[in-house]
Amino acid sequence: MTDAQQFASDNYAGICPEAWQAMDRANRGSASAYGDDDWTQRASDAFRDLFETECEVFFAFNGTAANSLALASLCQSYHSVICSAQAHVETDECGAPEFFSNGSKLLVAPTESGKLDPQAIRKLATGRADIHFPKPRVVTITQPTETGQVYTVAEVQALSAVCRELGLRLHMDGARFAHACATLGCRPADITWRAGVDVLCFGGTKNGMAVGEAVLFFDPALAQDFDYRCKQAGQLASKMRFLSAPWVGLLESGAWLSNAEHGNACxxxxxxxxxxxxGVDLMFPVEANAVFLxxxxxxxxxxxxxxxxFYTFIGGGARFMFAWDADPARVDALIADLRAVAGDAGADAFACAAA
Amino acid sequence: MTDAQQFASDNYAGICPEAWQAMDRANRGSASAYGDDDWTQRASDAFRDLFETECEVFFAFNGTAANSLALASLCQSYHSVICSAQAHVETDECGAPEFFSNGSKLLVAPTESGKLDPQAIRKLATGRADIHFPKPRVVTITQPTETGQVYTVAEVQALSAVCRELGLRLHMDGARFAHACATLGCRPADITWRAGVDVLCFGGTKNGMAVGEAVLFFDPALAQDFDYRCKQAGQLASKMRFLSAPWVGLLESGAWLSNAEHGNACxxxxxxxxxxxxGVDLMFPVEANAVFLxxxxxxxxxxxxxxxxFYTFIGGGARFMFAWDADPARVDALIADLRAVAGDAGADAFACAAA
Amino acid sequence: MTDAQQFASDNYAGICPEAWQAMDRANRGSASAYGDDDWTQRASDAFRDLFETECEVFFAFNGTAANSLALASLCQSYHSVICSAQAHVETDECGAPEFFSNGSKLLVAPTESGKLDPQAIRKLATGRADIHFPKPRVVTITQPTETGQVYTVAEVQALSAVCRELGLRLHMDGARFAHACATLGCRPADITWRAGVDVLCFGGTKNGMAVGEAVLFFDPALAQDFDYRCKQAGQLASKMRFLSAPWVGLLESGAWLSNAEHGNACxxxxxxxxxxxxGVDLMFPVEANAVFLxxxxxxxxxxxxxxxxFYTFIGGGARFMFAWDADPARVDALIADLRAVAGDAGADAFACAAA
Amino acid sequence: MTDAQQFASDNYAGICPEAWQAMDRANRGSASAYGDDDWTQRASDAFRDLFETECEVFFAFNGTAANSLALASLCQSYHSVICSAQAHVETDECGAPEFFSNGSKLLVAPTESGKLDPQAIRKLATGRADIHFPKPRVVTITQPTETGQVYTVAEVQALSAVCRELGLRLHMDGARFAHACATLGCRPADITWRAGVDVLCFGGTKNGMAVGEAVLFFDPALAQDFDYRCKQAGQLASKMRFLSAPWVGLLESGAWLSNAEHGNACxxxxxxxxxxxxGVDLMFPVEANAVFLxxxxxxxxxxxxxxxxFYTFIGGGARFMFAWDADPARVDALIADLRAVAGDAGADAFACAAA
Structure with a gap:
C-alpha cells in the first residue's frame, strides 16, 4: 500500500509501539490461559482506574462481536434495539446483532448526522406497544458517530434520561471512544457511566492494537454470565494475555489518548x-479523526x-480517516494536492464560465 | 507462572519466533483491511502449496469459532453432527456448535479413546430416520484426538468412505493438526482431502501463534458465502494481516511442523x-504432544x-501437554520428580506390604 | 363482540361451514399422526390439483410461522430478504423472520402502496456487494398487499424476471391469496409458479379456517428437509388431520374462492x-377485501x-376488512352510518364556511 | 385406520365431545383476535381455578413449542437444561429446545426409567463449573414420564428442593399431565407449584383436543414478555378462541380428568x-395410560x-397407549389376542423343549 492510500481507513494502520512492546513483554515465558493471567488482571484494573469505577471488563476479538454480544446481553430475541440510520451495527455488520441475539430487530431512526436525540428515541420507543412488534429494550449510540461527530456530556445525559424514563438500556459503541475523549477533554467516566451509559464497547483496533475490543459493564448485574456468552460465541481467547497486554500498553502509557489526539489533529x-x-465543503463538523468532504x-x-x-459510501462525499500513525507530511501532501485539483477545477469552471 | 506449571496446557506457551517475526514484518506501514492485503494472500497461497490443492482458506480468531462456523456451514439447524464423547466440540465449547448453527444437535458416540470408527458412525447415522430426530449430516473428528491419539490415513479413509455412503460430510478439528502430521510423517494432503476430509480447521494457537485458526474447504462449493458467515459471526479481523502473517511465518519456515515435532518429542x-x-501407567498411546498418566x-x-x-479432567489421570517451547530440561526435571515420588510411593507400598 | 365491530379484522370471523364439516368428518375414529393420514394426503393432492403441478405441500399453524419458515429455508442467517415497507413480515411479526432464520435482515423498500416493483428490488439487491452487509437472497411480496392491492400476472412476471437475473428467490405471502385469485380471475398457477414464484404461503385462517396455512414449494429441490425444519420449529401438528381436513373442505368445495369473492364484493x-x-376518500385502490378510508x-x-x-395504523386511515361471513346488511348499515356522519360533517363544514 | 391400530399412539384419537362442543359454541359470530376474547379469558380463569393460584397462562399450538418456549424463557443460549435420557425434549423434538433457545444444551442423565432423581440432578449440575461448559439453569421432568411412570408429590418436592439449592428452575413437561393427576388423585396444585414447579406445560392434544397446549407460569415474574416470545416464534393464534375454547370444554366439564382416568383404566x-x-412382562410399572411389554x-x-x-422404539418392547376414546372392547380383544399368541408361543416353546 502506498502512503497515499492510507487515509482511506484507520483500519489500515498497524500496531502502535506501546501495544507492540506490551505484547513483546507478554511473550516471555508461559502464562495461564483464558484470562487467568497477570496481564489480563492488570488490563482490567487499568480500565477500572481509568473509568474510576469497579466496572466488569471483558475482552473480545473485534467490534462486530463486542457490540453484538453487548446488545444480545441486554435484550432477548423479541426485543429491539434503537439506533441511528448511520449506525455501524445497522449498516456494516452483516446482520451480526440479529445473529448474536437470535433475531432482535434494529429500529432505525432516520437521522441526518448519525446522532440520536431524545425525540427520535421516544418516537421509536413509543410508536408501537403491541406484541406484533419487537419491544424496544436498548438504545445504542456510536461515540463518536460514524461521521465523526461527538456527543457532548449533556447530550448523553439527555439520552440516558429518556432511556431511564422509558425502561431502556443505553449502550455506547466506542469503536473510536478515545477520539471522543480527546475531543471532549473529559474524564472517560463523565461521558459514560456518570452520564448514564450502561455498557461501553471500547475499541482497541482503531486505537493502535492489532486486534481486540473491551466490553465494560458499569452495572455488574448486567454482566452476569457474560463470560459464558463470550465463550459460546467464539470470543474467548485461549492465550488471552495477547489480547489484554496491548491494553496495558495503551492505558498505562496514556497512548490510548495521545494516539487519538494525533488522529484528531490530523x-x-x-x-x-x-x-x-x-467547491470543497465539509459534510459534517469535524470532531474526531474523520473528515467527509x-x-x-x-x-x-x-x-x-x-x-x-478514499471511500464515498456516505452521501457521495470523500472520507478521510486519520489513524494513530498518520504522517503529518502526508496530510500536508493531501492538502496540497487537494488545493491543486480544486484550484484547477475552479480555473476550469472560470474558463468554462468565461467561454 | 513457574516453569513447573507450563506443562498443564499447550495454551500456556507464547508466540514462537517465526510467528512473531512475521507479525513484526507485517507491522511496517499500512495495509488494506479485511484480508485484502498481501500477507493474507501469501498465507492463503502457502496453505494451498502445503496442501497441494486449490482449497479455499479463511482465518478465524479461535478454534471455538473455526470449528463451529465450519460445522454450521455444513448443516442446517435441524441437522446433527456426529462426534465422539471426548470431542472438544461436545465437552469444552459451552454449546458453541449449537449456537452458531442455531440448534444443530451433537450425536455423541460413546468411545473410550476419543477415536470414532465407521461402526459408531453408522450406528448413530442410521439409528433414527424420522423427522422427530435431527438428521445426521456431518461427522467431526479431532486429529489428533483430545487424548493425543492420531488417526492413520487408512482410518480416515475408512471414515470418509462410510460418510460418503451415508451422505455425510467429514470435518476435521485440527487444533493440533501439525502434531498429527509430525507423527504420521505424511503430506497434509494425504490425511485430509485425499483421504476424504471436506473441511479442516487447522489450529494456529497451539502451533505457536498468539491467536488464530485457519478453515480450509477442499470442496470450493462448500465455501460459498463463508466469508459472509465469518463476518456476521464476529470472526472477520479488520487488521487481518496480523492473523495471516503469523501463518506465513509458520508455513514458509517449516516451523509449523518442527514446532509440533518438538512437542511430540517431549x-x-x-x-x-x-x-x-x-504404579504409573499411560492411559492412552502417546502419539502426539499429550501424555495422560x-x-x-x-x-x-x-x-x-x-x-x-496438570489437569485430571479425563478419567482422573494427569495430563501433561508439551508446547512448541517446552524445555527438555524441564521435561527431565518432571521425569526425575516423577521417579522420585513414584519410587517413594513404591517404597511406601513395599514398606506397607512388609509391615 | 357486537356486529358493528366485526369489520375491524378478517381474523374476527369464525370457521366457515365447509371447513367445519370437514373437521367434523375427520373427527370420526382414529388416524395416524404427523400427517401420515388420508386427510393430509387428500389435502395435499387438492393443492396439487388446484395448482396443476406436483408441488410439495406443508401445513403450518399460522402465517407468522409459514412465512418465516419459508424465508428461512431460502436463505442463511447472513442473507437478506427484500420486502416492502408495508410488508407484514416487517411490520407485524415481532421479528419472527429474523428469529427463524437466526438473523437474516429484511431490506425494506420505501414503497407507498406496499407493492414492490423491479426497480426497487434492483436498487436494494445491487446497492451493496460487500461482506459487511447481508447478501440479498430472497424477495417476498404479499399478494394481495397489506393495503389490499393485487399484483397482476404481468407484474409478478416482471418481479420474477428481475429475481432470476439477480439470483434471488421469489416468495409470496398469500395470507389472503384466495382474494387475489378472486380479483384476478386467473388460475392459481398463473399468478404463482407460472409467473416465477418459488414458494407460496397460502393462508387458510383468513379464508375460513380456525387455524392453519399451507406452504407450497413449486421447486421440489427447495423443499428438501423442510419437514424437519417444521418439526424443529414447533410447527408439526400431531393430529395433523385437523389442520389438513379443513383444506379439503375449502378446496374441494370451491369455498376457498367463493369465500374470498364474498369478502371482495363487500x-x-x-x-x-x-x-x-x-371528504371521504379511498386511500388505496380496492382490489381485495380491504377498504382504507x-x-x-x-x-x-x-x-x-x-x-x-376499525384500525387506523396505516396513515391514519380507517381500515375495514370483510371476511367470508361479512353480513351484507351490516355493510349497508356501515354505509348508511358513514353517509350520515359524513353528511353531518359536510353540513358542519358548510355551516362553518358560511358563518 | 383399523381399530386394531389405534393403540399405537394416543395421538391417533380425535377430538373429545367436550372440546368439540366448546369449539362449536365458540364458532358463533365474531370475536376479537389474538386472545383478546371471552373464551381465552374464560380458559385462563379456568386454569387459575383448577390450580388455585393466579398463574400466568399462555396457549401454544403443540408440545414441541410449548416446552421449548418455556425452557427458552428460563435460560440463555449458554445455559443448559438437565433432563433424563428418555425425555421427549431430548429424543423426539428434532432439536427444538436447542433451536428455540439458540443453543442451550441438554444435559442427559442416564436414567433407566426416565425418572430423574436428586442425585442425578446434583451430579450433572455440579460436574462442571467452568465457562467451557454450559451452565446448568433448568431441570425438566416429564410427568408422567415417557414410559408411563408418575412422580409422586414427595418426589417432585425432593427434586425442587435440590433445584432451589443449586439455583435451578424446575419445568414440568405435562404432555399427559392429566393422566398423572388421575393416578395421584391429588390436586393439580399439589404436584406443581406447591411442590416447587416453576412452569408447567399442560398437554391438551393427548387430553382430547385437536391441537394446543397451555403454558402455566406459577411465578409471574418468569412470564415477563412471554407473549412476545410466543408471537415471534409463530405460536400466537390469530383466532385464539379456537385454541382456548376447547380448554373451557375440558376444564369446566371435568373431562380433562375423566378422559385421563379412562386412558389409565384401559x-x-x-x-x-x-x-x-x-414370557410377557411389563417393562415399567403401569402408572398412566401406557403399557410397555x-x-x-x-x-x-x-x-x-x-x-x-405398536411402537418398539424403547428397549424393543411393545408400547400400547390408551387415549380418551379407547374402546374397552378393543382392549379386551387385544388381551384375547395377546393371550392367544402368547399361549401359542408357550405351547411352541413347550413343544420345542419336549422335542
Whole structure:
C-alpha cells in the first residue's frame, strides 16, 4: 500500500509501539490461559482506574462481536434495539446483532448526522406497544458517530434520561471512544457511566492494537454470565494475555489518548485547510479523526489520479480517516494536492464560465 | 507462572519466533483491511502449496469459532453432527456448535479413546430416520484426538468412505493438526482431502501463534458465502494481516511442523521414562504432544507438592501437554520428580506390604 | 363482540361451514399422526390439483410461522430478504423472520402502496456487494398487499424476471391469496409458479379456517428437509388431520374462492358507496377485501360513536376488512352510518364556511 | 385406520365431545383476535381455578413449542437444561429446545426409567463449573414420564428442593399431565407449584383436543414478555378462541380428568391381564395410560399378524397407549389376542423343549 492510500481507513494502520512492546513483554515465558493471567488482571484494573469505577471488563476479538454480544446481553430475541440510520451495527455488520441475539430487530431512526436525540428515541420507543412488534429494550449510540461527530456530556445525559424514563438500556459503541475523549477533554467516566451509559464497547483496533475490543459493564448485574456468552460465541481467547497486554500498553502509557489526539489533529489540519477552498465543503463538523468532504467529481477524480484513495459510501462525499500513525507530511501532501485539483477545477469552471 | 506449571496446557506457551517475526514484518506501514492485503494472500497461497490443492482458506480468531462456523456451514439447524464423547466440540465449547448453527444437535458416540470408527458412525447415522430426530449430516473428528491419539490415513479413509455412503460430510478439528502430521510423517494432503476430509480447521494457537485458526474447504462449493458467515459471526479481523502473517511465518519456515515435532518429542520422552515406573501407567498411546498418566494419589500429590500442575479432567489421570517451547530440561526435571515420588510411593507400598 | 365491530379484522370471523364439516368428518375414529393420514394426503393432492403441478405441500399453524419458515429455508442467517415497507413480515411479526432464520435482515423498500416493483428490488439487491452487509437472497411480496392491492400476472412476471437475473428467490405471502385469485380471475398457477414464484404461503385462517396455512414449494429441490425444519420449529401438528381436513373442505368445495369473492364484493360495495361522499376518500385502490378510508376526524369519531370499530395504523386511515361471513346488511348499515356522519360533517363544514 | 391400530399412539384419537362442543359454541359470530376474547379469558380463569393460584397462562399450538418456549424463557443460549435420557425434549423434538433457545444444551442423565432423581440432578449440575461448559439453569421432568411412570408429590418436592439449592428452575413437561393427576388423585396444585414447579406445560392434544397446549407460569415474574416470545416464534393464534375454547370444554366439564382416568383404566386393564402370561412382562410399572411389554418375537409378530400396531422404539418392547376414546372392547380383544399368541408361543416353546 502506498502512503497515499492510507487515509482511506484507520483500519489500515498497524500496531502502535506501546501495544507492540506490551505484547513483546507478554511473550516471555508461559502464562495461564483464558484470562487467568497477570496481564489480563492488570488490563482490567487499568480500565477500572481509568473509568474510576469497579466496572466488569471483558475482552473480545473485534467490534462486530463486542457490540453484538453487548446488545444480545441486554435484550432477548423479541426485543429491539434503537439506533441511528448511520449506525455501524445497522449498516456494516452483516446482520451480526440479529445473529448474536437470535433475531432482535434494529429500529432505525432516520437521522441526518448519525446522532440520536431524545425525540427520535421516544418516537421509536413509543410508536408501537403491541406484541406484533419487537419491544424496544436498548438504545445504542456510536461515540463518536460514524461521521465523526461527538456527543457532548449533556447530550448523553439527555439520552440516558429518556432511556431511564422509558425502561431502556443505553449502550455506547466506542469503536473510536478515545477520539471522543480527546475531543471532549473529559474524564472517560463523565461521558459514560456518570452520564448514564450502561455498557461501553471500547475499541482497541482503531486505537493502535492489532486486534481486540473491551466490553465494560458499569452495572455488574448486567454482566452476569457474560463470560459464558463470550465463550459460546467464539470470543474467548485461549492465550488471552495477547489480547489484554496491548491494553496495558495503551492505558498505562496514556497512548490510548495521545494516539487519538494525533488522529484528531490530523483531521483538524485537513478540515482547516479546506475551509477556503471553493467547491470543497465539509459534510459534517469535524470532531474526531474523520473528515467527509463534498467536492466536484473533477476534484475527486483529480485526487484519485494523484494516487489518493478514499471511500464515498456516505452521501457521495470523500472520507478521510486519520489513524494513530498518520504522517503529518502526508496530510500536508493531501492538502496540497487537494488545493491543486480544486484550484484547477475552479480555473476550469472560470474558463468554462468565461467561454 | 513457574516453569513447573507450563506443562498443564499447550495454551500456556507464547508466540514462537517465526510467528512473531512475521507479525513484526507485517507491522511496517499500512495495509488494506479485511484480508485484502498481501500477507493474507501469501498465507492463503502457502496453505494451498502445503496442501497441494486449490482449497479455499479463511482465518478465524479461535478454534471455538473455526470449528463451529465450519460445522454450521455444513448443516442446517435441524441437522446433527456426529462426534465422539471426548470431542472438544461436545465437552469444552459451552454449546458453541449449537449456537452458531442455531440448534444443530451433537450425536455423541460413546468411545473410550476419543477415536470414532465407521461402526459408531453408522450406528448413530442410521439409528433414527424420522423427522422427530435431527438428521445426521456431518461427522467431526479431532486429529489428533483430545487424548493425543492420531488417526492413520487408512482410518480416515475408512471414515470418509462410510460418510460418503451415508451422505455425510467429514470435518476435521485440527487444533493440533501439525502434531498429527509430525507423527504420521505424511503430506497434509494425504490425511485430509485425499483421504476424504471436506473441511479442516487447522489450529494456529497451539502451533505457536498468539491467536488464530485457519478453515480450509477442499470442496470450493462448500465455501460459498463463508466469508459472509465469518463476518456476521464476529470472526472477520479488520487488521487481518496480523492473523495471516503469523501463518506465513509458520508455513514458509517449516516451523509449523518442527514446532509440533518438538512437542511430540517431549511427550515421547516422558512416556518412555515412565514405562518402567511401578504404579504409573499411560492411559492412552502417546502419539502426539499429550501424555495422560494414571498414578496413585500419593504420586500425583507428590508432584503437586513439587510445584507441578496438570489437569485430571479425563478419567482422573494427569495430563501433561508439551508446547512448541517446552524445555527438555524441564521435561527431565518432571521425569526425575516423577521417579522420585513414584519410587517413594513404591517404597511406601513395599514398606506397607512388609509391615 | 357486537356486529358493528366485526369489520375491524378478517381474523374476527369464525370457521366457515365447509371447513367445519370437514373437521367434523375427520373427527370420526382414529388416524395416524404427523400427517401420515388420508386427510393430509387428500389435502395435499387438492393443492396439487388446484395448482396443476406436483408441488410439495406443508401445513403450518399460522402465517407468522409459514412465512418465516419459508424465508428461512431460502436463505442463511447472513442473507437478506427484500420486502416492502408495508410488508407484514416487517411490520407485524415481532421479528419472527429474523428469529427463524437466526438473523437474516429484511431490506425494506420505501414503497407507498406496499407493492414492490423491479426497480426497487434492483436498487436494494445491487446497492451493496460487500461482506459487511447481508447478501440479498430472497424477495417476498404479499399478494394481495397489506393495503389490499393485487399484483397482476404481468407484474409478478416482471418481479420474477428481475429475481432470476439477480439470483434471488421469489416468495409470496398469500395470507389472503384466495382474494387475489378472486380479483384476478386467473388460475392459481398463473399468478404463482407460472409467473416465477418459488414458494407460496397460502393462508387458510383468513379464508375460513380456525387455524392453519399451507406452504407450497413449486421447486421440489427447495423443499428438501423442510419437514424437519417444521418439526424443529414447533410447527408439526400431531393430529395433523385437523389442520389438513379443513383444506379439503375449502378446496374441494370451491369455498376457498367463493369465500374470498364474498369478502371482495363487500369491500367493493363499501368502496362504491363512498365514491361520492365529500371528504371521504379511498386511500388505496380496492382490489381485495380491504377498504382504507381517509375522512375527517369528526367522521371517524362519528362512526366510533355508532359502535363501529376499525384500525387506523396505516396513515391514519380507517381500515375495514370483510371476511367470508361479512353480513351484507351490516355493510349497508356501515354505509348508511358513514353517509350520515359524513353528511353531518359536510353540513358542519358548510355551516362553518358560511358563518 | 383399523381399530386394531389405534393403540399405537394416543395421538391417533380425535377430538373429545367436550372440546368439540366448546369449539362449536365458540364458532358463533365474531370475536376479537389474538386472545383478546371471552373464551381465552374464560380458559385462563379456568386454569387459575383448577390450580388455585393466579398463574400466568399462555396457549401454544403443540408440545414441541410449548416446552421449548418455556425452557427458552428460563435460560440463555449458554445455559443448559438437565433432563433424563428418555425425555421427549431430548429424543423426539428434532432439536427444538436447542433451536428455540439458540443453543442451550441438554444435559442427559442416564436414567433407566426416565425418572430423574436428586442425585442425578446434583451430579450433572455440579460436574462442571467452568465457562467451557454450559451452565446448568433448568431441570425438566416429564410427568408422567415417557414410559408411563408418575412422580409422586414427595418426589417432585425432593427434586425442587435440590433445584432451589443449586439455583435451578424446575419445568414440568405435562404432555399427559392429566393422566398423572388421575393416578395421584391429588390436586393439580399439589404436584406443581406447591411442590416447587416453576412452569408447567399442560398437554391438551393427548387430553382430547385437536391441537394446543397451555403454558402455566406459577411465578409471574418468569412470564415477563412471554407473549412476545410466543408471537415471534409463530405460536400466537390469530383466532385464539379456537385454541382456548376447547380448554373451557375440558376444564369446566371435568373431562380433562375423566378422559385421563379412562386412558389409565384401559392401561391397567391390559397390565392386569398380562400379569400371568408366560414370557410377557411389563417393562415399567403401569402408572398412566401406557403399557410397555416385553415378549418373545413370536408373540409380537403374532400380534402384528392379527392387525395390531405398536411402537418398539424403547428397549424393543411393545408400547400400547390408551387415549380418551379407547374402546374397552378393543382392549379386551387385544388381551384375547395377546393371550392367544402368547399361549401359542408357550405351547411352541413347550413343544420345542419336549422335542
Amino acid at each position: 483531521a483538524d489540519r485537513l478540515a482547516a485547510a479546506v475551509a477556503d477552498l471553493p 463534498t467536492a466536484p467529481d473533477t476534484v475527486l477524480d483529480g485526487l484519485r489520479a494523484r494516487g489518493w484513495r | 511427550a515421547d520422552r516422558l512416556a518412555a521414562a515412565v514405562a518402567d515406573l511401578p 494414571t498414578a496413585p494419589d500419593t504420586v500425583l500429590d507428590g508432584l503437586r507438592a513439587r510445584g507441578w500442575r | 369491500a367493493d360495495r363499501l368502496a362504491a358507496a363512498v365514491a361520492d361522499l365529500p 381517509t375522512a375527517p376526524d369528526t367522521v371517524l369519531d362519528g362512526l366510533r360513536a355508532r359502535g363501529w370499530r | 392401561a391397567d386393564r391390559l397390565a392386569a391381564a398380562v400379569a400371568d402370561l408366560p 416385553t415378549a418373545p418375537d413370536t408373540v409380537l409378530d403374532g400380534l402384528r399378524a392379527r392387525g395390531w400396531r
